[in-house]
Amino acid sequence: MNDRIFITAQDVAREAGVSQSAVSRAFTPGARIARDTRAHIIATAERLGYRPNLLARSLNSGRSNMVGVGVGDLNNPFFVQTLQLLSHRLDEAGLRLLLFPAETGGRPEPSIHEILDYRLNALILLSVGLTSDLAEECRRAQVPIVLYNRTTTNPDASSVISDNMVGARTIAAHLLAGGHQKIAYMAGTEGSSTNAQREEAFFSHLSQQGAAMPLLEKGEFRMEAASAATRRLLARPDRPDAIFCANDVMAIAAINVARYEYGLDVGRELSIIGYDDTPMASWPTFSLTTYSQPAARMVSETVRLVHNLQGMPSAHENVVLEGSLVVRGSSRSVTMKPA
Amino acid sequence: MNDRIFITAQDVAREAGVSQSAVSRAFTPGARIARDTRAHIIATAERLGYRPNLLARSLNSGRSNMVGVGVGDLNNPFFVQTLQLLSHRLDEAGLRLLLFPAETGGRPEPSIHEILDYRLNALILLSVGLTSDLAEECRRAQVPIVLYNRTTTNPDASSVISDNMVGARTIAAHLLAGGHQKIAYMAGTEGSSTNAQREEAFFSHLSQQGAAMPLLEKGEFRMEAASAATRRLLARPDRPDAIFCANDVMAIAAINVARYEYGLDVGRELSIIGYDDTPMASWPTFSLTTYSQPAARMVSETVRLVHNLQGMPSAHENVVLEGSLVVRGSSRSVTMKPA
DNA sequence: CTGAAAGCGCTAACAG
DNA sequence: CTGTTAGCGCTTTCAG
8 A cells, every 4th residue: 555656547557457548447447348357456446446537537537527506595594404405415416605795885796707718617696697708718718607596688698596576575575465555665675686687576566555655674685784784764654564584584583682682572563574485484482474485495596507518518597486475473474453 | 828728837837948847946936046037937827828736746746725615514504604714724824625425324424434635734623523434544544634613632643623511600600690400401412522521521511510410401402303302391380490502503503493493582481502603693583592602713823733733653642721601691690489 | 948749628610 | 337538627747
């Protein structure tokens, strides 16, 4: 067992008394090689502790079998859950997951350019906006892009989302059915397709039903911003009796503020609704009414796209899945008689 | 802009009227090359949209500049936080993060073997046990191992932890000072060094102080198991008045069960203490007393080790950092007079 | 300082 | 079926 240096196919070939290409074939699934030869080669390879160098393999296949995954905000459990699923599904598909931080706001994206130079099979962006520069760069590098939980009109990218319009409308209807009079919407990151779709559908459904125009505050999909937004909302003289937060993280922040800073009875005095149905939503402390996004199916679709996009030069597909409303205790669903 | 094929150093060389090795030098930081030549090459490279193929580069350097990161349980916010920090620090260090699922219990680890064949600069395991087989395999592949939040006596691996002994003792003292009579310990994964150290130090400190032997239940570091364990504990006739859970995830589960299933006033009737100081611990609903592990410093040390271990054949280092007790409302810190 | 040439370790025609 | 021969795209001596 020589530790100092690596055992190469060459070494195995020499030892087994065959050519180096025979060794290669022995390790290639569909290759034409005699049963016995293969067995013999595999055996000596094993004995020598040989392992094919995947970098070399990737070099001439032109593909690394790696997909880049950019995450903006791991503070959001929905993306953690997604990342978890993704790591398993990609693994099963024989693909490696190259994780990189993708600052959604503020700073520039640093490493992403370099990542592309690894001949990625695809780039998956978890709730990260696609700049046209990046799209262009990926096109040049011939790396297909799949947006997760974001859409785009850019024909160079594919996307997987759940139907935000339907979701937001369903929530609006639920709130109306509960007899809420003063409704507020807590927005996520401005400019994200996700927020745009939820916001627009929510507002338009409400106005179609003749309800008053909702209040609007921005929570940026993040806890701190959402806490501040909630305070602004609850400090008003015409305090809302319902807040639809564009994701669960903000909804939980809202519950915390409403309950512990304003002493409100969430679910009775104030309804709070989230989006995503993250694990915490079902905890008794929160018992959050929320709209469930089908993470498992979304991930499956994402992996399917990664596969399908392989040969295609610039094919693209926009997948939209259905979610469902999960009613829990944080929202009143029966109309209350005005006192 | 020829989209079909990649631009190689060869192309740039031809276009710039230099040799291909000149192009290589132009892109190599410390290489001997004339200012002007470099400038000219960089310029034409830019014009052509050339990007060095990192797979090729890695192939002859023998190192991929990637580190494998195995995570067992992303349901634990402590590891999410760690992963987040790690992705940034590695990025800054010019290293790529290859994430792979490392089933801590149950099924076999699948992809990890293949991962190693990418000529990783290092393998980081986040709270994942090290089998001697894996250690042996890494030694052969010449990939240094760094355990995070786990230690080992295996001389082939390095590790970064915080001082679990001190932590557990501090908590024991805190509980004793609070006048608790019937103390319980909720254990994490059996066989993990992390749990072993906390458990042993906790028990021994208590016995040294002449306190009664604590009750013991296993929560496996996970929410569901911890909920079940809590139920077992609280259903006893001699119900404990304090539970030290070996991590925050289990502590939060315990709070939920105690409060919503047993109607207990956590912090008064029952003290619950966690470990890690994850973000949720500070939320008002939980207000969890916990022992803070210095994630940022632990990650920095981990990255430092990855760097230092580069040349070394089989050097190893075991880093132990200090944490600190964070007292919040979930534990009683003043002795209560017996009724 | 720069070009020519020899690999890094593997895969993929191409002949036998 | 198997060995020989070219590369994949880059880095790195080695001459000049």
